[in-house]
Amino acid sequence: MAPFWIWQQPDWPNFSWNAEHLAPLLRECVQAQGRLMGMASSVGASLSAQSELDALLQNIVTSSAIEGEQLNVGSVRSSLARRLGLEQLDGNHVSQRSEGLAQLMLDATQHFEEPLTLERLLDWHAWLFPDQDTALATRSMRVGTLRGDDPMQVVSGRLDRPTVHFEAPPRHGLERQVDSFLDWFESSRNQTGLDPLLRAGVAHFWFVTLHPFDDGNGRLTRTITDLALAQGEAQAIRFYAMSASILEDRSGYYRVLENSQKATLDITEWLAWFLQTLLRSLQQAMTRIESVLGKARFWQAHRQSGLLAEQTKVLNRLLDGGERGFEGGISAAQYQTVAKVSKATATRHLAELLEKGCLQRLPGGGRSTRYRIRHPDDALT
Structure with missing residues (x-):
């Protein structure tokens, strides 16, 4: 057999x-x-x-x-x-x-x-x-x-x-x-x-x-x-x-x-x-x-940016998840939800993050405006 x-x-x-x-x-x-x-x-x-x-x-x-x-x-x-x-x-x-x-x-x-x-x-x-x-x-x-x-x-x-x-x-x-x-x-x-x-x-x-x-x-x-x-x-x-x-x-x-x-x-x-x-x-x-490594480089570049706790929380969320859940970028409304802040505060926080080079604005405007992490080695736009 x-x-x-x-x-x-x-x-x-x-x-x-x-x-x-x-x-x-x-x-x-x-x-x-x-x-x-x-x-x-x-x-x-x-x-x-x-x-x-x-x-x-x-x-x-x-x-x-x-x-x-x-x-x-x-x-x-x-x-x-x-x-x-x-x-x-x-x-x-x-x-x-x-x-x-x-x-x-x-x-x-x-x-x-x-x-x-x-x-x-x-x-x-x-x-x-x-x-x-x-x-x-x-x-x-x-x-x-x-x-x-x-x-x-x-x-x-x-x-x-x-x-x-x-x-x-x-x-x-x-x-x-x-x-x-x-x-x-x-x-x-x-x-x-x-x-x-x-x-x-x-x-x-x-x-x-x-x-x-x-x-x-x-x-x-x-x-x-x-x-x-x-x-x-x-x-x-x-x-x-x-x-x-x-x-x-x-x-x-x-x-x-x-x-x-x-x-x-x-x-x-x-x-x-x-x-x-x-x-x-x-x-x-x-x-x-x-x-x-990317997260470490990011925070090294922004160690003296004077970020608020809410801003740091949102940035870490984007960095830790590889922007998972925000594949098309994060919107002001999503920022408001994650950071637990008002609409006006979310708008102000995002403007500050743009100015400090932490985020970059993606194409689009109005309510559809979205943002993503700007890594230190990203080409300036």
Whole structure:
């Protein structure tokens, strides 16, 4: 009988791929990675720390969202911020769940030089599901240990007629399978001819196919991916969140995994999807950092402009959102709403911002007059 699941192939897990097919996409990712690192190096320490916090937070929240779990963003942010030394917060403001997730992410990224052992992996799983969380403690699930003897399947549809999308390797021999993965993960760090980005893609696919735990396999898989990427870049600071890009194409993520897990050991299709998703996350990070740099340049240019609190509020709103919500520029009426001032005051404030070079008037007149940020490097009009 022909193998149905990829792990039933006789040569499992000797993966292969079409390097020539992947080469252009891999080159794009490497170039984008280099540009992002260059941009990040030009960001000041305080802005760099904030950008890293934002990326880590986005990674944690979206990785859970892929599994359908909505986290308390404020609680996770507080846990991360305290660990990064950005602010001191009352411990009552965070949950054990948030603490565990923050500890997991920072252990993977800040301690990227440490080997990934079974003991470390089991600790990660325990942090993912802290015993103190009563909502999780009521579930019948092994925490900090490999899964039980029941078949591990990913299913959907009716209970009486489920659709099996994937079945993981059986429990018997799972320790040996996990050990093989961990041995490869360590030895492949210095493997000649294996690009670090492809290594991260292979690690992602291999571990999620093993599915070694009762729950949390997807989140630990993406944590291992972050670890592999940090190792490839040889730096702990993270400026992009790949989980966010996976969430954007969640259906595509599950589809390509299912197709590849039912196919041969040639995982070119998976690696192509992985690199495309990674490239998108790198590009989005560059856009965010450019926005951070642009905002810093703007306030540096206007540090002595003597702006009112209401004016600063509106300008920050425009700068933080990339003028999102004001794609056609902000009108006097919108200024009035955001700043909570009268119509006459809004008109006066806008005139002052024009005079000080903070805003520029867009074509049009009368009630349709709109304004947008004038960046320091904008050509004078």
